[in-house]
Amino acid sequence: MTGGESEFSEIFVRVLLLRDYNTRLVVLSTALLGIAGGVVGSFLLLRKRALMGDAIAHATFPGVVAAFMLLVLLGGDGRFLPWLLLGALAGGALGCVAVVWIRTATRIKDDAAMGIVLSVFFGGGVALFGMAQRMPGTSAAGLKSFLYGNTAAMVWGDFLLLAVSAVVVLVIALFFFKELRLLCFDEAFARAQGWPVRFLDGILLALAAGITVVGLQAVGIILIIAMLIIPAASARQWTHRFGWMLILAAALGGASGWVGSTVSALLPKAPAGAVIVLTAAAIFLVSLLAGSDRGLARRGWRARKLAQRVERQHLLRAAFELLEEQNADPRTTLVRWSDLARRRSWTAHRLRRAATRAYNDALVNKPEADGFQLSDRGWREATRVTRNHRLWELYLIERADIAPSHVDRDADTIEHVLGPDLVRELERVMARQGGGGGAPLPPSPHPLS
Amino acid sequence: MKQLEPQSGRWANDATHGAEVPLSVHDLTVAYERKPVIWDIDLDFPADAIVGIIGPNGAGKSTLIKACLDLVPRASGEILVYGRPYARQRQRVGYVPQRESVDWDFPVSVLDVVAMGTYGRLGWLRPVNRRSRALALEALERVGMADFASRQISQLSGGQQQRTFLARALAQDADIYLMDEPFAAVDAATERAVVEVLRELRKRGRTCLVVHHDLATVAEYFDWLVMLNMRVVAAGPTADVFTNENLRKTYGGRLTLLSEAAAALRRGGPA
Numbered sequence: 001m002t003g004g005e006s007e008f009s010e011i012f013v014r015v016l017l018l019r020d021y022n023t024r025l026v027v028l029s030t031a032l033l034g035i036a037g038g039v040v041g042s043f044l045l046l047r048k049r050a051l052m053g054d055a056i057a058h059a060t061f062p063g064v065v066a067a068f069m070l071l072v073l074l075g076g077d078g079r080f081l082p083w084l085l086l087g088a089l090a091g092g093a094l095g096c097v098a099v100v101w102i103r104t105a106t107r108i109k110d111d112a113a114m115g116i117v118l119s120v121f122f123g124g125g126v127a128l129f130g131m132a133q134r135m136p137g138t139s140a141a142g143l144k145s146f147l148y149g150n151t152a153a154m155v156w157g158d159f160l161l162l163a164v165s166a167v168v169v170l171v172i173a174l175f176f177f178k179e180l181r182l183l184c185f186d187e188a189f190a191r192a193q194g195w196p197v198r199f200l201d202g203i204l205l206a207l208a209a210g211i212t213v214v215g216l217q218a219v220g221i222i223l224i225i226a227m228l229i230i231p232a233a234s235a236r237q238w239t240h241r242f243g244w245m246l247i248l249a250a251a252l253g254g255a256s257g258w259v260g261s262t263v264s265a266l267l268p269k270a271p272a273g274a275v276i277v278l279t280a281a282a283i284f285l286v287s288l289l290a291g292s293d294r295g296l297a298r299r300g301w302r303a304r305k306l307a308q309r310v311e312r313q314h315l316l317r318a319a320f321e322l323l324e325e326q327n328a329d330p331r332t333t334l335v336r337w338s339d340l341a342r343r344r345s346w347t348a349h350r351l352r353r354a355a356t357r358a359y360n361d362a363l364v365n366k367p368e369a370d371g372f373q374l375s376d377r378g379w380r381e382a383t384r385v386t387r388n389h390r391l392w393e394l395y396l397i398e399r400a401d402i403a404p405s406h407v408d409r410d411a412d413t414i415e416h417v418l419g420p421d422l423v424r425e426l427e428r429v430m431a432r433q434g435g436g437g438g439a440p441l442p443p444s445p446h447p448l449s
Numbered sequence: 450m451k452q453l454e455p456q457s458g459r460w461a462n463d464a465t466h467g468a469e470v471p472l473s474v475h476d477l478t479v480a481y482e483r484k485p486v487i488w489d490i491d492l493d494f495p496a497d498a499i500v501g502i503i504g505p506n507g508a509g510k511s512t513l514i515k516a517c518l519d520l521v522p523r524a525s526g527e528i529l530v531y532g533r534p535y536a537r538q539r540q541r542v543g544y545v546p547q548r549e550s551v552d553w554d555f556p557v558s559v560l561d562v563v564a565m566g567t568y569g570r571l572g573w574l575r576p577v578n579r580r581s582r583a584l585a586l587e588a589l590e591r592v593g594m595a596d597f598a599s600r601q602i603s604q605l606s607g608g609q610q611q612r613t614f615l616a617r618a619l620a621q622d623a624d625i626y627l628m629d630e631p632f633a634a635v636d637a638a639t640e641r642a643v644v645e646v647l648r649e650l651r652k653r654g655r656t657c658l659v660v661h662h663d664l665a666t667v668a669e670y671f672d673w674l675v676m677l678n679m680r681v682v683a684a685g686p687t688a689d690v691f692t693n694e695n696l697r698k699t700y701g702g703r704l705t706l707l708s709e710a711a712a713a714l715r716r717g718g719p720a
Contacts, residue, residue, distance in 0.1 A: 179574075182568055185557060191518075193544075
């Protein structure tokens with residue numbers, strides 16, 4: 001038992017420190033692939049062409065098989081990687097052309113065109129593969145590794161090819177940064193300015209095809225799309241700056257490749273491609289939940305805060321209007337639950353909860369069985385909120401031609417975003433119009449229900 | 450079907466199509482799927498003027514602008530900018546698209562978007578430099594948006610989005626501006642800002658073509674008017690062509706008596 005443990009920790013250290021030749025190749029390759037894929041994928045994602053990567057990837061399969069068959073027919077062994085990848089590139093390019101042709105020549109839309117090309121090309125590839133397997137004197141079985149990737153078979157030459165390609169793709173993407181960003185944001189404006197939009201789209205697709213082809217060995221046809229989309233989508237959760245999104249997507253893609261292939265080397269029978277995609281997915285999940293710009297947690301928190309603020313202001317205004325109606329002294333009069341419930345049609349539970357929150361904010365005194373009393377601070381705040389609200393209502397009536405009976409609902413939501421500057425401006429407007437702006441609180445412009 | 454009105458802006462004689470005409474459209478017909486959207490448009494737009502293009506929905510107002518910019522294929526026709534084909538004069542024409550035409554959730558800042566107006570002058574592969582950013586900031590100041598430069602564009606209101614697009618065109622420093630509904634559903638502050646920019650451009654000798662839909666403000670905003678309903682119903686100085694008769698021809702039964710009356714009132718009395 002202890003022997004096994006120490007053996008495992010030894011493997012662990014060896015993998016982590018990249019001591020094994022093959023592990024080193026695989027980890028560095030997939031990390032590079034992730035970096036380049038993240039950058040190109042960001043452009044694809046923002047161009048809303050994310051699925052194009054998938055169509056290209058599937059279209060590479062018939063290319064690979066056809067290249068293999070051609071080489072065998074010419075008398076070779078067929079398993080010469082650069083030649084196969086060249087075939088993949090040709091297949092991918094053909095797939096691209098097919099999608100673009102369907103889109104422009106027919107009235108079939110983007111998504112359908114990609115679906116057609118993806119399935120037809122892949123189906124063609126599978127059919128060709130069946131034929132290749134029956135070819136005498138060679139074994140086509142190895143081609144299957146392009147479907148899911150096969151990192152174990154990687155050699156130094158493969159790594160070199162992948163590294164050079166990834167760097168070339170990155171350099172091109174950064175060279176055309178400005179043009180591609182313009183293309184992704186506003187194609188019509190780009191065309192009006194005279195940019196060759198088709199050529200730019202071609203560059204983008206060529207970059208995607210490049211990533212796909214060099215990633216076939218490591219991740220495979222089926223999963224390579226993940227390297228393009230997932231890191232970019234994760235990065236988008238953390239930033240709303242284009243440049244930062246590219247950098248982050250590269251970092252997250254690189255990390256997915258590195259961590260994924262490391263884990264795959266540690267676990268027996270865990271194919272690298274799958275583990276890399278799952279790692280990227282885990283990062284995506286975390287980004288989705290915790291992302292600083294649009295993460296679900298942050299958004300949920302903000303929505304909750306806003307709801308609480310609105311609720312508090314509703315409570316205070318209801319209390320103020322009740323006291324105003326009764327002409328009562330706010331310091332001694334109890335605001336009754338029953339009256340409030342009538343006014344706001346809230347459930348008793350929600351009313352209590354709102355009052356408790358207000359108590360925590362020291363806006364009301366400790367809630368009692370029948371109701372609560374506003375604190376001094378609460379009375380001031382209630383006065384301010386009600387005044388804000390009425391000014392806004394008056395403004396809507398005076399300036400926006402909205403029938404008074406429709407005002408309350410609009411005001412109820414907009415009131416809470418009124419800033420102090422706008423309130424002062426409204427007061428000035430009201431004062432000019434003799435609407436009682438000089439008084440501490442203008443009367444409500446429509447009868448209080 | 451009288452198309453050739455004296456004030457329609459048509460020129461009988463080609464010699465007048467000189468280099469001093471900012472934008473002239475000849476024989477323009479655009480068809481989508483064999484159905485013509487606009488046909489036989491012949492227009493010479495005047496220099497340093499604010500030109501309104503009005504007409505009912507589906508009249509082809511946006512299509513006219515897009516055809517001028519080569520954004521939709523033309524079935525026939527020719528666009529000349531200062532007497533030369535548009536394709537070689539693109540830098541002299543600025544475009545303000547409808548703001549719904551892009552995804553405002555895109556991860557760029559307001560300044561990034563406005564700086565796109567300078568890309569044409571920057572040319573291939575040159576990154577956005579300090580001068581571009583300075584020009585962009587100046588354009589933002591002109592539309593009253595300098596404080597929003599570093600905002601992400603998804604945080605803008607509709608009017609601010611419109612002003613951002615206007616600033617982007619200003620940053621290009623073109624001679625002719627084609628604007629697609631810059632007044633559509635904007636707040637009062639934006640409307641004022643856009644009008645101010647238009648007048649300032651006119652003072653500097655620029656020509657602005659503005660697709661417009663609010664008849665009540667036509668007489669106030671535009672020196673020159675194109676009334677379009679698939680063909681040019683009338684074109685010329687607003688004072689001459691903005692008449693009840695032309696309005697009826699342009700809008701047919703769709704113009705209600707009420708808006709007609711409002712338009713007449715704005716013009717200072719019934720025509």
